[in-house]
Amino acid sequence: MHPEIAKRLIEKYVPDTKKVVFDPFMGSGGVLVEALLHGNNSIGVDVNPFAVLISRVKTLTIEAARLEKRFNEIITKSESDYAGKVRYDNSPKSDSLNLKFWYKPDVIKKLEILKHHIFNLDDSKPVIDFFKVCFSLTSRKASNQRNSIYKIYRMSKEQMDSFNPDVFAMFKEICKNNIQKMSDLHTSSKKAKAFPILGDSRNVSKAFSQVPKKIFDDGKVHLVVTSPPYGDHQTTVAYGQFSKHPGLWLELPPEKLFDVDSVGLGGKKKKEFQDLDSPLLDKTLKQVNKNDKELSKNKNPTRANDVYSFFYDLDKCLEQISLVLKPNQSHCCFVVANRTVRRIKIPTDQIIVELGKKHGLKYHDTIYRTIANKAMAVKNAPENIVDFVGETMTRESIVIWKY
Ligand SMILES: C[S@@+](CC[C@H](N)C(=O)[O-])C[C@H]1O[C@@H](n2cnc3c(N)ncnc32)[C@H](O)[C@@H]1O
Numbered sequence: 001m002h003p004e005i006a007k008r009l010i011e012k013y014v015p016d017t018k019k020v021v022f023d024p025f026m027g028s029g030g031v032l033v034e035a036l037l038h039g040n041n042s043i044g045v046d047v048n049p050f051a052v053l054i055s056r057v058k059t060l061t062i063e064a065a066r067l068e069k070r071f072n073e074i075i076t077k078s079e080s081d082y083a084g085k086v087r088y089d090n091s092p093k094s095d096s097l098n099l100k101f102w103y104k105p106d107v108i109k110k111l112e113i114l115k116h117h118i119f120n121l122d123d124s125k126p127v128i129d130f131f132k133v134c135f136s137l138t139s140r141k142a143s144n145q146r147n148s149i150y151k152i153y154r155m156s157k158e159q160m161d162s163f164n165p166d167v168f169a170m171f172k173e174i175c176k177n178n179i180q181k182m183s184d185l186h187t188s189s190k191k192a193k194a195f196p197i198l199g200d201s202r203n204v205s206k207a208f209s210q211v212p213k214k215i216f217d218d219g220k221v222h223l224v225v226t227s228p229p230y231g232d233h234q235t236t237v238a239y240g241q242f243s244k245h246p247g248l249w250l251e252l253p254p255e256k257l258f259d260v261d262s263v264g265l266g267g268k269k270k271k272e273f274q275d276l277d278s279p280l281l282d283k284t285l286k287q288v289n290k291n292d293k294e295l296s297k298n299k300n301p302t303r304a305n306d307v308y309s310f311f312y313d314l315d316k317c318l319e320q321i322s323l324v325l326k327p328n329q330s331h332c333c334f335v336v337a338n339r340t341v342r343r344i345k346i347p348t349d350q351i352i353v354e355l356g357k358k359h360g361l362k363y364h365d366t367i368y369r370t371i372a373n374k375a376m377a378v379k380n381a382p383e384n385i386v387d388f389v390g391e392t393m394t395r396e397s398i399v400i401w402k403y
Helices: 003-013 030-038 049-058 064-083 105-119 125-141 157-161 167-188 201-208 239-249 254-263 279-296 303-322 348-357
Strands: 021-023 042-046 194-198 223-226 331-337 362-370 395-402
Touching: 003 030, 003 223, 003 331, 021 030, 030 042, 030 049, 030 167, 030 194, 042 049, 042 201, 049 125, 049 194, 049 239, 049 254, 064 105, 064 125, 064 167, 105 125, 105 167, 125 167, 125 239, 201 303, 239 254, 279 303, 279 348, 303 348, 331 348, 348 362, 348 395
Parallel strands: 021 042, 021 223, 042 194, 223 331
Antiparallel strands: 331 395, 362 395
């Protein structure tokens, strides 16, 4: 989510800083950071433990001088170990990560050294977590992964031949940038608190049980600002795939990491369709099914099931979110992009308006924004058909409800 969108929605709907902001699909915590900067307490929920770690770190306020000191310590010790050919055998040992495929041998050595000095820092958990996140970004940048936002792929052989990443230099730059960001947040945040929670937004009350009662009087929030996944993780952005490598390096719970794509919205396929009270969804599913039969020549097409399963889960989230809103006071804002499945545009922005109605969400407005700065291809070929390109998410809709 573009930070400016979250900022403006917060300024408009919760000018009073006593009010609580909630992001049920928190990702890396951008909404929580904007709430902090505005002075509002906030809660974020995500099924991905790596997203939760990043959000926790992004919403910390640690003095830059303390981080600088520890950074110098990590780098000095790491460079000395590397020069002295010291090795630490602490890289991920999971069968599901083929280390040699994804990292060059020298990269593995240097990552192991950095990891050792970060994990053994004599400091508080927040400080160690800060460097863990810097380390995870380094491990991504130094890996043989290609830049892609949907699925992970390795570089081509030619790219690999000329790829000789300087791991320590990357780590230094990432730390320097993030210490600066931490310093900016430290000076501008206004004593509010952020609570990033590992949980599932199909069960918001369970996730909220981890939040200290004192931040909201009645367990309710004044504003929801969020961007849900575009569709099920398997056929859109594979959040779980992307967090598996850094998560394993950081020793996050593997069962939670491996589950992200199946626990994410639409991860469990529904065979039967129940009526979700959205005529537009029904119409769209029929169109997808028809095209799927024709295009895939499959007697049992499944793409409509993928789409339905996603909306089934999203509907559950809307219901759960509505239960923590304050009647006649709260607003709920979803930033969504409409995707294309089997050449059919899925009008997510309109379908969620129909779904939300039965949960008491009163449609207020939709604001459209052209996506100019997303690292996303403008066109894609969803069916791998030569000469056919479908539109990807080039326009965002900000759907706003009152409750
Ligand atoms: C589009 S991203 C959010 C991006 C975020 N606004 C940001 O700027 O970083 C959607 C997020 O929803 C999370 N997610 C998917 N299913 C979820 C669920 N059932 N409950 C909570 N989070 C979920 C994914 O892990 C992913 O981080």
